[in-house]
Amino acid sequence: MTRSRSRFDDQPRPHFITSTVVAWLSVFNRPEAVEIVFDSWRFLQREGMLLYAYVVLDNHHHWIASGDDLGRLVGRFKSYTARRIIDLLTERGATTLLDELHHYKLRHKVSQDYQLWQEGSHPQATLDDEMMLQKLEQVHNNPVRRGFIDKPEDWRYSSARNYEGRAGLIEVVTDWR
Numbered sequence: 001m002t003r004s005r006s007r008f009d010d011q012p013r014p015h016f017i018t019s020t021v022v023a024w025l026s027v028f029n030r031p032e033a034v035e036i037v038f039d040s041w042r043f044l045q046r047e048g049m050l051l052y053a054y055v056v057l058d059n060h061h062h063w064i065a066s067g068d069d070l071g072r073l074v075g076r077f078k079s080y081t082a083r084r085i086i087d088l089l090t091e092r093g094a095t096t097l098l099d100e101l102h103h104y105k106l107r108h109k110v111s112q113d114y115q116l117w118q119e120g121s122h123p124q125a126t127l128d129d130e131m132m133l134q135k136l137e138q139v140h141n142n143p144v145r146r147g148f149i150d151k152p153e154d155w156r157y158s159s160a161r162n163y164e165g166r167a168g169l170i171e172v173v174t175d176w177r
Contacts, residue, residue: 008071008123014052014176015070015123016135019078020060022104022115025097027085029058034157036084037061038170040077049073050173052132053139056157057146062139064126074121082116129177136163 021027028034034056049067067073089098105115126132140152140160152160162168
């Protein structure tokens with residue numbers, strides 16, 4: 001797979017972002033792996049990134065975020081989480097999954113043994129309130145569409161709870177207007 005032609009625009013507006021594990025392998029069925037994602041988002045929030053929404057599923061996640069040089073922040077996110085998750089899988093002896101991450105690694109990635117993330121993030125700038133609402137619905141309804149739950153706020157690893165006025169697992173900006 002080649003690098004995505006989609007780019008982050010220069011405006012600090014929210015972008016809908018998708019991060020997908022290579023070959024759609026199930027990595028986030030381990031709560032510790034999801035916590036690594038949350039730790040990275042919390043760090044980036046302290047660095048000035050605004051997180052508006054997220055959903056983490058077994059093999060990918062969608063998120064809406066904004067910040068100065070968002071493309072660089074997403075790159076830092078993917079680099080940090082890949083390293084930490086591969087370390088976690090190594091510590092846990094997840095040899096089958098590590099073998100798959102090695103097998104699906106792109107050939108030009110010669111300086112590493114494994115590849116966790118597919119290249120690209122397919123960013124889409126949210127240009128107006130209507131588009132933001134559509135992307136929020138897309139994020140929060142992803143586990144419903146996949147048949148995992150009946151209501152978006154029932155998915156543990158989603159900001160849908162935050163938008164219902166309940167405590168979520170990580171803070172998000174719900175007042176984005």
